[in-house]
Amino acid sequence: MTVVIHSSDITTESAFLKRRQLIQSALLLGILPAVQSVSAEVEAPNTIEQISRYNNYYEFSTNKEVIWKLAEAFKPHPWTLTIEGEVQRPRTIAFDDLLKQFPQEERIYRLRCVEGWAMVIPWQGFSLASLIKTCNPTSRAKFVEFIGLERPTEMIGQRNKMMAWPYTEGLRIDEALHPLTLLVTGLYGHPLPNQNGAPLRLAVPWKYGFKSIKAITKIRLVEEQPVSSWMRSAPSEYGFYANVNPDVSHPRWSQRREVRIGHASKQPTLLFNGYADQVASMYQGMDLVKYF
């Protein structure tokens, strides 16, 4: 199940954790209905130190342990988000207005990196669907493209041309409108740290982490499947769908097991990262090996 807590209920990390314990007890007592198996979402979240000191963010560095430091000088404000393309009502919205227009909720999601590690992160944000709906997509809107920021003065990893900047990603329209797909504005009750994608990033919990693009500046509704940064730089390794799947190996490693950051031993990778009950129907009849 997805536990939804309004972020106004949360002030500090300890208050958050207390709240979390209450929910877990309620689940155990059967007070809250467990819609899905409680396997994934009730795992204890990683600590804020783990979440904010071990990152992937190639705009800054390929070294996970220094990104937080390199991102300290990044200025996420002011920020605007543009929604354009196959919509009847294109919009450019200031980040502060997004916060006012869309109530923020707390969502505890697993994040599974394609490299084989995973965390559980208490995000806050709002559903991407609620924003897209305000733009009235046309019938030609079949996919959604997300575009990151290009600012090499602050994002020093962009001086390295290892991939085409800005970072881009994409989803099929039904995936983008799925209620689990979250536009993230914070974690642990705090505004999003720079290293985690401030001020605005995506969280698509059933897909490998690289789909959850950070520092989004533009959302474009399009008719054709977009080519993401990773598909462009390594097409044989990174497909468009990137659904977490223990049975589909990366060409250079198995995806059968994963390391939960902070845990000593490996654990099995879950199909759709544990969200199969909620998302598998979108892929009925689709060859998940071919569309990896």
Ligand SMILES: Nc1nc2c(c(=O)[nH]1)N[C@H]1C(S)=C(S)[C@@H](COP(=O)(O)O)O[C@H]1N2
């Ligand atoms: N713009 C941008 N977004 C990105 C990345 C990136 O390099 N640039 N890395 C992705 C990858 S590979 C992962 S695993 C997650 C990591 O998110 P985290 O650092 O908040 O844990 O961000 C994703 N989003």
Ligand SMILES: [Mo]
């Ligand atoms: Mo990743």
